[in-house]
Amino acid sequence: MKSLVSTLIAAIALLAGLFASAAVKADQPVDVALVLAVDVSRSMSAEELAIQRDGYAAAIAHPSVIRAVEQGLHGRIALTMFEWANDAHVREIVPWTLIETPQDAEDVSTIIREDQTIGQRRTSISGAIRYASKLLLDVPYQADRLVIDISGDGPNNQGAGVTRARDLAVEAGFVINGLPLMTTGGFGGQFNIPDLDEYYRRCVIGGPGSFVIPVNDWAQFPEAVRRKLVLEIGGRVPEEPARVYRAQITFGQPYDCMVGEKMWRNLRERFFLDP
Numbered sequence: 001m002k003s004l005v006s007t008l009i010a011a012i013a014l015l016a017g018l019f020a021s022a023a024v025k026a027d028q029p030v031d032v033a034l035v036l037a038v039d040v041s042r043s044m045s046a047e048e049l050a051i052q053r054d055g056y057a058a059a060i061a062h063p064s065v066i067r068a069v070e071q072g073l074h075g076r077i078a079l080t081m082f083e084w085a086n087d088a089h090v091r092e093i094v095p096w097t098l099i100e101t102p103q104d105a106e107d108v109s110t111i112i113r114e115d116q117t118i119g120q121r122r123t124s125i126s127g128a129i130r131y132a133s134k135l136l137l138d139v140p141y142q143a144d145r146l147v148i149d150i151s152g153d154g155p156n157n158q159g160a161g162v163t164r165a166r167d168l169a170v171e172a173g174f175v176i177n178g179l180p181l182m183t184t185g186g187f188g189g190q191f192n193i194p195d196l197d198e199y200y201r202r203c204v205i206g207g208p209g210s211f212v213i214p215v216n217d218w219a220q221f222p223e224a225v226r227r228k229l230v231l232e233i234g235g236r237v238p239e240e241p242a243r244v245y246r247a248q249i250t251f252g253q254p255y256d257c258m259v260g261e262k263m264w265r266n267l268r269e270r271f272f273l274d275p
Helices: 001-027 046-060 061-072 102-114 125-137 162-171 196-204 218-234 259-271
Strands: 034-040 076-084 090-099 148-152 175-180
Touching: 034 046, 034 090, 034 125, 034 162, 034 218, 061 102, 061 218, 076 102, 076 125, 076 259, 090 102, 090 125, 102 259, 125 148, 148 218, 162 175, 162 196, 175 196, 175 218
Parallel strands: 034 076, 034 148, 148 175
Antiparallel strands: 076 090
């Protein structure tokens, strides 16, 4: 019990320090204001949620990410992180925070590692984009670039249409990048689609230089997050290497961006589930 209380006190102290730092440095310019939107829907198992949390924590404090921050024009970024699931569930994990030094990154990493996540029902990517957009509209720093980094393991199946949310965000000047988790192991495998990477590319991401890095196995996750952060912090456009897909105009067959909603409707009608 004492160890739990000590951990909670330490986490509260770190958060208080981050809020104080943000209040003092709010007028400083940053290379990018980055929103990390992390899926915690019940289609992911407790083990997968833990891997995801630890992967983000490790990536933020990784030397390659710190180096990308230091090499920026201003040498600092602003970062916030929240978890999302259904249209009504968002929970802040890290408030808007400046990352300028290795210690700044370590402080954020500690908060993420010590956070505890409980999976929530349904998947509303549109709700996550809408909430991330609100955060970027109110970012307390002068940001050269405004980026939403969204991860998820299934298509939108609740809330507004995902393409509408994407288009509004892009019109506001935001870039949306995607980390589709093409893995299995949670309780909602019936909502998995085999081409989630293409779904993210065609329906979720948008804005100049936007891209997708799919994760086909959880062993790939830490490296994928690091790679994604380095690209986003450096404002770099990937040169079509393996497992990185840029957004582009597609003249082939149209893609059904309502596939998740249709899957949920069919399941609801079959098993008489609540809307």
